[in-house]
Structures are given as C-alpha cells and as structure tokens.
Amino acid sequence: MWKVILRRILIMIPEVILLSILVFVLAKMMPGDPFTGSINPRSSPAQIHHLMQINGLYDPWYQQYWNWVVHLFHGDLGQSYQYHEAVSTLIGERAINTLWLSIFTMVLTYLIAIPLGVYAGKNEGKLPDTIIRIYTYVTFCIPFFVILVVGLWIFGYVLNWFPTTGSISATSNGFFSGLGSRLYHMILPGLLGALFGTVNIVQYLRSEVIDAKHSDYVKTARAKGVPEKKIYKNHILRNSLLPIAAFGGYSITGLLNGSIFTESIFSYPGMGLLFINSISYRDYTVITALVLLFGILNLLGTLLSDIILGIVDPRIRIK
Amino acid sequence: MNDKFIQEIDSKELSRLTKDAEKSAAPSAGKILWREFKEDKPALVALVLVVGFILFVIIYSFFINVNDLMKTDIMDYLTPPLQDGFFLGSDTSGRSIFKELVVGSRNSIGIAIGLTLISSTWGIAWGLISGYFGSFIDWTMQRVYDFMMMLPMTMMIIVLVTIIDKYNAVTLTLIFSFFYWLGTSRLIRSRTLSEAKKDYVAASKTSGTSSWKIIFLNILPNISSLIIIDTTLSFAENIGVETGLSYLGFGLPDNTPSLGSLIANANDPNNITQYWWTWLPAALEIIILCLAISYIGQVIRRSADSTQRHSK
Numbered sequence: 001m002w003k004v005i006l007r008r009i010l011i012m013i014p015e016v017i018l019l020s021i022l023v024f025v026l027a028k029m030m031p032g033d034p035f036t037g038s039i040n041p042r043s044s045p046a047q048i049h050h051l052m053q054i055n056g057l058y059d060p061w062y063q064q065y066w067n068w069v070v071h072l073f074h075g076d077l078g079q080s081y082q083y084h085e086a087v088s089t090l091i092g093e094r095a096i097n098t099l100w101l102s103i104f105t106m107v108l109t110y111l112i113a114i115p116l117g118v119y120a121g122k123n124e125g126k127l128p129d130t131i132i133r134i135y136t137y138v139t140f141c142i143p144f145f146v147i148l149v150v151g152l153w154i155f156g157y158v159l160n161w162f163p164t165t166g167s168i169s170a171t172s173n174g175f176f177s178g179l180g181s182r183l184y185h186m187i188l189p190g191l192l193g194a195l196f197g198t199v200n201i202v203q204y205l206r207s208e209v210i211d212a213k214h215s216d217y218v219k220t221a222r223a224k225g226v227p228e229k230k231i232y233k234n235h236i237l238r239n240s241l242l243p244i245a246a247f248g249g250y251s252i253t254g255l256l257n258g259s260i261f262t263e264s265i266f267s268y269p270g271m272g273l274l275f276i277n278s279i280s281y282r283d284y285t286v287i288t289a290l291v292l293l294f295g296i297l298n299l300l301g302t303l304l305s306d307i308i309l310g311i312v313d314p315r316i317r318i319k
Numbered sequence: 320m321n322d323k324f325i326q327e328i329d330s331k332e333l334s335r336l337t338k339d340a341e342k343s344a345a346p347s348a349g350k351i352l353w354r355e356f357k358e359d360k361p362a363l364v365a366l367v368l369v370v371g372f373i374l375f376v377i378i379y380s381f382f383i384n385v386n387d388l389m390k391t392d393i394m395d396y397l398t399p400p401l402q403d404g405f406f407l408g409s410d411t412s413g414r415s416i417f418k419e420l421v422v423g424s425r426n427s428i429g430i431a432i433g434l435t436l437i438s439s440t441w442g443i444a445w446g447l448i449s450g451y452f453g454s455f456i457d458w459t460m461q462r463v464y465d466f467m468m469m470l471p472m473t474m475m476i477i478v479l480v481t482i483i484d485k486y487n488a489v490t491l492t493l494i495f496s497f498f499y500w501l502g503t504s505r506l507i508r509s510r511t512l513s514e515a516k517k518d519y520v521a522a523s524k525t526s527g528t529s530s531w532k533i534i535f536l537n538i539l540p541n542i543s544s545l546i547i548i549d550t551t552l553s554f555a556e557n558i559g560v561e562t563g564l565s566y567l568g569f570g571l572p573d574n575t576p577s578l579g580s581l582i583a584n585a586n587d588p589n590n591i592t593q594y595w596w597t598w599l600p601a602a603l604e605i606i607i608l609c610l611a612i613s614y615i616g617q618v619i620r621r622s623a624d625s626t627q628r629h630s631k
Contacts, residue, residue, distance in 0.1 A: 011462075011465070015465065015466050015469055018466065019466075019469065019470070023478075026475075026478050026479070026482060027478065029482045030478070030481050030482050031481070031482070031484060137613070137614075137617070138610065140613070141552075141555050141556070141610060141612075141613035142559075142605075142606050142610065143558065143559025143562060143563055143605060143609065144559070144563075145559070145562075145563045145566055145582075146559075146562075146582065146602050146605050146606060149566075149582055149585050149591075149598070149602060150602055150606075152585075152591070153585065153591050153592070153595075153599075157588075157591055157592045158592070164588070256471070257471055257472065257473055260473050260474070260477075260567070261473075261563065261566075261567070264567060275474060275477075276477075276567065279477055279478070279481055279569075287478065290474070291471060291474050291475070291478065294471035294474060295469050295470060295471055298468070298469050298470075298471060299469050302468070302469075
C-alpha cells in the first residue's frame with residue numbers, strides 16, 4: 001500500500017510543476033495590468049511605469065516565474081494588488097469560509113444520501129425505489145447554478161427564511177452567536193448542494209446493497225435464521241458502506257469546483273468569490289495562487305479517495 | 320415435380336419469405352428505439368417537445384434582428400408581461416424578454432450541440448485509441464488525462480476567456496470542448512479495454528487487419544449504443560456549461576443574448592423579487608429542457624439493454 005501511495009505522490013510532482021508554469025503563463029497573458037485600475041488623476045504614466053518596474057512586471061516571464069517559485073517556497077505568495085494584503089493571509093481568511101461550507105455540505109450530503117441509498121436497495125423495484133430513482137435523475141440533470149438561483153429566490157427572498165448574502169451577520173459577536181449566525185448563513189447553500197449532490201452515493205449504495213442482498217453470505221445468514229434487521233446491520237451495511245467513505249475525496253473536489261457558483265450566487269466570501277473578484281481586477285498574484293491551490297486540492301482529494309479505496313478494497317491495491 | 324416447386328418459389332414467394340424471415344430476425348436498433356418511444360408516451364412527448372422547440376427557436380430567430388433587439392429603449396423600461404405587446408415583459412434596457420429568450424435559446428442550444436459534437440468525437444477517439452493499444456500509448460494518454468482532471472475546469476475556462484480578447488460563439492465552443500471530453504474518453508476507454516480482449520478482435524488481428532480498421536470498423540460499431548447514450552446525456556449536461564459561465568459573465572459577449580445571461584438578471588435584488596419575468600422564464604426553460612433531454616437519454620439507454628425494455 002505504501003508503495004502505491006509513494007508512486008502516486010511521485011507522479012503528482014511533475015503534474016504540479018506543469019500546472020504552476022501553465023497557470024503563471026496564462027495569468028501573465030491576461031490583458032491589462034494590476035495598476036491601471038488604481039490610476040487617479042494625480043498619478044502619471046511614469047509613476048505606473050515605476051510601479052511596474054519595482055514589482056518586476058517588465059522581466060521576462062521565466063525570470064518572474066523563478067522569482068515567484070523562490071518566494072513560494074519561502075511561504076510568500078506575494079501581495080494582492082487589489083486588497084493590499086499578503087495573498088496567503090487573504091486566501092487563508094477566505095479558505096476557512098469555503099472549508100466550513102464544504103464540510104457542512106458534505107456532512108448533509110452523506111446524511112441524506114446514505115439512508116436513501118440503503119432504502120432504495122432494500123426495496124428494489126418497488127415504489128420507494130422508483131421515487132428515489134426519479135429524485136436522483138431529476139437532481140442529476142438540472143444545472144446546479146439554476147437550482148441555486150431558484151432556491152435563493154424561493155427560500156431567501158419570497159419566503160424570507162434564510163439570509164441571502166454573506167457568511168456571518170455583523171451584529172453577532174461572541175462565540176456561540178457567531179457560530180449560530182455562520183450556520184444560519186450556510187443552511188440554504190449547504191442544503192441545496194447536498195440535496196442536489198447525492199446522485200453518485202445513492203446509486204452506488206443502492207447497487208452495492210442489491211448485490212450484497214443476493215450474495216451467498218447473506219443467504220447463509222438468512223438460512224441460519226438471523227433476523228432481517230441484523231442482516232442489514234451486521235452483514236450488508238458493513239460491506240456496502242465502506243467504499244462510500246472513499247467518495248469523500250471526490251466530493252471535496254466537486255464541492256470546490258462548485259464553490260465558484262455557490263459563493264457568487266450567495267455572495268458568500270469564500271475562495272470562489274475571491275477568484276471572481278480577482279479576475280475582474282487582474283489581480284495576478286491571487287489568481288495564480290488560487291488556481292494552483294484548487295489544482296493541488298483536486299489532486300489531494302483524488303489521492304485521498306484512492307487511498308481509502310485501496311485500504312477498503314484489496315483488489316485495487318494489487319493493480 | 321421438384322423442378323416445378325423450385326420454379327414456383329422463385330417468384331413472389333421468395334420475396335415474401337425473405338420479408339417474413341427479416342421480421343422474425345432481431346429487429347434493428349432503430350426499430351427497437353422507435354418501439355420503445357411508442358411504448359413510453361411521456362418520452363415521445365419529451366422528444367416531440369425538444370425537437371419542436373429547437374426547430375421553433377432556430378426558425379423564429381431568423382426573423383429577429385439581434386442588433387435591433389439589443390438596443391436600449393428607456394421608454395420600455397421593465398414592462399410587465401402581456402403589456403404593450405411584450406409577451407414576457409421587458410428588461411431594464413427595454414428589450415423584449417421573449418425575443419431575447421428565443422435568440423438566447425438558439426445561441427445556448429447551438430453551443431451545447433457544437434460542444435457535444437466536438438468533445439464527444441474527441442473523447443471517443445481518445446478512449447478508443449488509448450484502450451485499444453494499451454501499454455505505453457495508454458500510459459502516456461492516461462497521464463495527459465490525469466493532468467487534465469487535476470485542472471480546476473471552471474477557473475481555467477474563465478482565465479482563458481479573459482485572455483482571449485475578441486471571442487465569439489465558435490471560440491467559446493472550442494474552449495469548452497478542450498476541457499469537456501474527459502468523462503467520455505474514460506467511459507469509452509474502459510469499454511474498449513474489455514472489447515479489445517474479445518475473440519472477434521483477436522481473429523481480426525490474426526487475419527492481418529490493420530489496427531485502425533479494427534478500431535473504427537469492428538470495435539466502434541459494437542460500442543455504438545454506449546456512445547449514443549453518453550452523447551445524449553452529455554448534451555443535457557453541456558447546456559449547463561455555457562449557460563453557467565454566461566451567468567457568471569464569462570460566457571458569450573455582453574450584446575449576445577444567452578439563457579445564462581438572462582438568468583444573471585436575477586443578480587439584482589430588485590429583479591429577483593419584483594421583476595421576476597426578467598430571469599424566471601430562462602431558468603424554467605433550462606430546467607424543462609434538461610429534464611426532457613435526459614429523459615430521452617434514459618429511454619435510449621433502456622432500449623440498448625434488452626433486460627430493461629418496456630416493449631417486448
């Protein structure tokens with residue numbers, strides 16, 4: 001197992017290097033420069049020229065890339081031109097918000113998906129199975145951003161049940177009221193994300209349960225007279241639930257990519273919204289750092305899932 | 320006696336017998352599909368709805384002058400539906416929502432069709448080649464696949480769209496296609512891997528058929544039902560791709576209507592509640608369209624699998 005993990009990590013290194021070069025070059029190719037926006041009537045072209053020069057923006061790209069990498073290994077991602085703040089602290093603040101929302105969504109997804117999957121498998125071919133299948137099919141094919149907008153309209157504006165923007169209300173200070181306010185702001189995006197992200201888990205769990213139901217060890221247990229409840233608890237679920245844990249890594253990557261939509265629709269100050277804002281201000285340092293971070297997180301999420309799958313399912317390990 | 324019998328069967332009888340034999344033989348894929356649709360009335364309705372809607376949108380948008388449509392007319396500012404000749408009302412610039420919807424649908428569906436064609440073709444070719452040749456070629460192609468999988472897609476597309484200064488629907492479709500072939504290629508690869516191990520491929524190989532002929536004349540037809548299903552489902556998915564980015568403001572340019580940019584009207588807190596007609600029709604249209612298309616996909620999937628068919 002360790003060999004497999006080590007090999008995977010070794011393959012990751014060139015991928016990350018390639019991504020960093022790609023991202024850096026692409027960010028440099030973006031039109032405009034970070035100072036055009038900050039011109040006021042008193043700043044002359046010479047001043048901007050000077051700013052560009054001291055920030056090293058006239059150097060050839062490989063020189064700039066090299067400087068960037070050297071700084072990166074010193075933990076310095078540069079300064080944000082838009083927020084006049086170190087990129088690492090800026091992203092750090094936003095990352096916590098995104099992390100909160102992602103974990104919340106993931107927990108909700110599992111809470112909804114696992115009972116549904118087991119129930120559908122248990123009642124294979126009957127009415128509940130059909131209803132659950134229709135539910136997963138409907139949630140699967142509608143574009144997620146449309147759901148978010150419609151959900152925001154119905155539950156945020158029309159019914160007025162949930163806040164429509166932000167991650168925490170300004171009036172709540174103190175630990176518990178802060179936590180409560182945070183949760184309150186996360187319920188709507190989290191719930192929508194969870195309700196519309198269950199397809200994979202439900203379908204996987206359903207087919208696992210159906211497979212297990214017809215397997216020999218369950219037949220044996222039934223023949224011995226083990227009560228139905230115990231068969232599910234001790235025989236079927238123990239085998240079927242383990243691989244579901246592995247979906248965690250994949251769903252992290254899915255949630256991160258979805259965060260751009262979720263956060264811009266709900267004006268939730270996380271990394272996705274920061275990315276959208278930075279794009280319009282040509283804030284290179286933030287853009288490169290964010291794309292690189294998302295890429296690395298994607299890799300780590302997949303790696304995590306593969307490791308869990310390898311631990312759970314020995315057949316994958318041998319390969 | 321014997322001769323006479325042969326003579327008799329030679330004429331009309333033979334054609335009748337051939338027809339009978341054809342009837343009792345396994346029906347063609349097209350026939351099964353048609354039968355499946357006839358059996359499942361909602362699917363037939365969905366099919367007629369989708370095809371009819373796409374045709375209506377394409378034909379009607381020929382009669383709409385987009386430049387005229389996108390002109391700002393402050394007098395018609397936010398007219399409610401069914402007033403002053405605006406069927407679905409008008410937006411903050413006094414443009415007819417209904418006409419924007421028609422042209423936007425044409426643009427969005429057109430891009431989704433283009434994207435599906437390009438990315439599916441590329442993904443199918445990639446998966447076939449990677450799965451058939453195996454060994455070093457497969458390893459290299461899979462590393463490329465892994466690298467592409469790592470890229471945060473939405474972010475990369477947004478960065479690319481910002482870099483390219485002047486872009487239109489075609490460039491946009493190409494940018495999307497660059498990223499959205501991954502799922503198809505993986506599906507086709509795994510199917511090709513198992514198909515390439517079968518006897519008919521081995522027999523073809525030993526009799527000296529070239530690899531390309533085996534791939535495209537033997538394996539491709541055998542996985543065609545999988546391809547049709549995957550293409551239909553990815554078409555439904557691809558509608559969400561362009562509209563989503565247009566919603567964020569990184570899709571089609573400002574003066575080109577799209578379903579996504581219509582939904583973006585909802586970004587204004589006033590629009591989302593008071594002036595619901597500026598964005599809700601587009602949102603509902605996407606929902607219904609995607610549901611209908613993937614329902615059709617489900618029927619095609621069913622007809623490809625004889626154990627699941629409704630029609631026997």
